[in-house]
Amino acid sequence: MKKIVFIILLLGIYLSSLVSQEATLKPEGHVFDNLKDEYKLVSYFISTNQRRYYRKLDEKNKWEYISAFWKAQDPNPATESNEFLLEIKARIEYCNQHFSHFNKGWETDTGKVYIKYGKPFEVLKLNTGSGTKFAQKEYQIWKYRIKSYRTFIFIDLHQNESYRLIFSDGDGTEGSWADWRSYLGNNFSEDLLQ
16 A cells, blocks of 8 residues: 555656756655755665656655655554654664764664664674684674564674674665675684574
8 A cells, every 4th residue: 555655656746847846945754954865864765766766856856755755654644743754763863873983873884774674683793703804803793583584794894883784684675795704704604694
């Protein structure tokens, strides 16, 4: 049902883009005042085709597209507030408090995964072993097991708590580095991913 509503809203945006209108300021019900940041956040959730469509829109219709996206995610449209958007705002705040180092926390690899999926079911904090590209680096394995089965590995290559995503299983939009095992060492056991 949400997909149908989203498609109808997108069709309305497309038709309205055919009529020349002036760009307006950010509508209500968004996270950021900046269209670039708002799109970056929404891009965590949308497909490649949806991103292509978005890039063809003018500024006003980009805001409308994003509004339609947030409305389509609302789990209870009968209420005044959009609970999904409120949850995303809370996750951004958490990410900015816990994952900010050189970038805003919500823009980091760990922040992106946390915003998409929330708090992991389990987090393993480990150190790389022998026979690695970089010895004695901290890494984390995040496991999600409640609604879906997803696993992510993040490594702190520069020892500044700015973890990079090197492995993803169960999320088709997040890729793994081809040589991700070589960063973890000879004693890494794939049983840790279960």
